[in-house]
Amino acid sequence: MSLRDVKRVIARADVVVEVVDARDPWATRSPEIERYAVRLGKPLLVVVNKSDLVPRDVLEKWRKVLEKHFPVVFISATKRMGTRMLWRSLRRVAPRKPRGKPVVAAVVGIPNVGKSTIINYLKGSHSVGTSPIPGFTKSITRLRAAGWLRVIDTPGVVPRMSQEELALRGALRPESLDDPVPAAKKLLELIMCKKPGLLKELYDVEAEDPVVFLENLARRRGLLGKGGVPLVEEAARIVLRDWQTGKNTFYLEPEDYGLSA
Structure with a gap:
């Protein structure tokens, strides 16, 4: 469309x-x-x-x-x-x-x-x-x-923007991303800044750095490659999928965009 x-x-x-x-x-x-x-x-x-x-x-x-x-x-x-x-x-x-x-x-x-x-x-x-x-x-x-x-x-209209931005808006499925890590990192940074306790509640995983969080999540879910290397891409897809489906209830407010009511 x-x-x-x-x-x-x-x-x-x-x-x-x-x-x-x-x-x-x-x-x-x-x-x-x-x-x-x-x-x-x-x-x-x-x-x-x-x-x-x-x-x-x-x-x-x-x-x-x-x-x-x-x-x-x-x-x-x-x-x-x-x-x-x-x-x-x-x-x-x-x-x-x-x-x-x-x-x-x-x-x-x-x-x-x-x-x-x-x-x-x-x-x-x-x-x-x-x-x-x-x-x-x-x-x-x-x-x-x-x-x-x-x-x-009418079918949904996909805006003209990067894959990362499309994923954060829910307009592109994590499975369709060439690299899901940048989008997941951006989402995790927002959550860690505004509502850090939500990640512990959802995943029983803690970390102050998005990449470390993805590594820990991959280990916890058993998503490991050769030599026990955590598959951060798969962990990133989990984070994005949970956001898109509503399992992750994180939300943004007008002030996050510099808007005043």
């Missing part, structure tokens, strides 16, 4: 729903998509998913930051938390359409933010109302979500 295709979808939509990850909302935004939606005059709703993984006071900080740009709703699609507010927010931001004409919402976001879970919730029992959109590949479909709403489902 190219960015050009997503822009074409946005051009056909009445409202854009951008899904971001509550653990790092700022980095999982899609600024280019946001700018394009604004340029076309399309209302945009930011849906902060996985909100159950972040304390409420931190979510409130993010609300104040994000609402300076767009309307925001916090949900956990897997736990059905905030989903009623999602429907209300969609109603509020969507333009009025002539009777009998549904609002078309384009749901966008980078991979692994939980976009598909939100789409599955929205379409609910109406999942049978699926049809391809003329002019697009089969990977883009229009789904009936309610009598007044149709959802355009």
